[in-house]
Amino acid sequence: MMDVDVVVVGGGPAGLSCALNLVRARQRVLVLDGNRPRHAATLMSHGFLTRDGVPPLELRRLAREDVEAYENGTVAFAQVDSITPAGEGFVVKATGVRGAANHEVRARRVVLATGLTERLPQVQGLRAFYGTSVHSCFECDGFEKSDQPLLMLGETEDLVRRALHTSLWSNDVIALSNGSDRVPATAEAELAGAGIRLDRRPIAELVGDRTGLTGVRFADGEVLERSAGFVRPEWTVPDSFLADLGLERTVSAHVGPAADSVDPEVGALITVDAEGRTSVPGVYAVGDITPPGPQQLIVAAGAGARTAAAVLRDTLDTRIHAVDLASS
Structure with missing residues (x-):
């Protein structure tokens, strides 16, 4: 030994x-x-x-x-x-x-x-963009996403705080809960004051091309254009x-x-x-x-x-x- x-x-x-x-x-x-x-x-x-x-x-x-x-x-x-x-x-x-x-x-x-x-949210396409267009660490990758249309994807109780954190690097942030019932009912009102919209619809997939992320397709078929963002594992x-x-x-x-x-x-x-x-x-x-x-x-x-x-x-x-x- x-x-x-x-x-x-x-x-x-x-x-x-x-x-x-x-x-x-x-x-x-x-x-x-x-x-x-x-x-x-x-x-x-x-x-x-x-x-x-x-x-x-x-x-x-x-x-x-x-x-x-x-x-x-x-x-x-x-x-x-x-x-x-x-x-x-x-x-x-x-x-x-x-x-x-x-x-x-x-x-x-x-x-x-x-x-x-x-464990990342179970969203099709997320793994394909994780580490390039979508990240989990603001301090590590926020600066490189400055002033872009960003998403903040999270299914947990702290989505509001994380969406507000994302807004340090862009004024165009949309929070996505992917249908999670863990995001509090008060989240919309809490985010509205910062100009952030919360979309609770289930997500079908993240979409993009060789240049990176281009958007989010919801389960109802609508596509939201986004070029980058953050996720809460x-x-x-x-x-x-x-x-x-x-x-x-x-x-x-x-x-x-x-x-x-x-x-x-x-x-x-x-x-x-x-x-x-x-x-x-x-x-x-x-x-x-x-x-x-x-x-x-x-x-x-x-x-x-x-x-x-x-x-x-x-x-x-x-x-x-x-x-x-x-x-x-």
């Missing part, structure tokens, strides 16, 4: 930033990355200082190279199957991805940085491998299980303190899977560095405690 100081689960900006700071403190770190990033469809990332406009997958590649430039840092493509408390640490079992070896690792500490899984924490840890969760209106789920904590955010410590000593969580949920890449990376500092402080406290016991 391989022994390391820290296993980081997830190879996005939060996990790799945490790993980089840990390897620089001479910790033996293994990053296990399922290599299925939520932003895989996005062509360009924005708002990351010195990397504005770099493709997200390129940003991840560069970050992996940073970590592996240190002999005590390893990144492996693998899907984590379980994390089990064992003695003063944890046993992490993972299945290799794309031919990589399987792993059974003993780690003193574990950092969870998996990111979220997302529904997010959950990928948590099937966390069952043995019994982590405290934070149920959120923005991230969590479907409305009809029998267990309100399945898929819910992982509760952490200000530095990323979970309710289980030795386990930390960082990035999108912690409150408040989805974050800009640069925010997630910063949080990863902050949590690395907490891991190192806790490691030092453990060593000091051991010395005190030995000398008493």
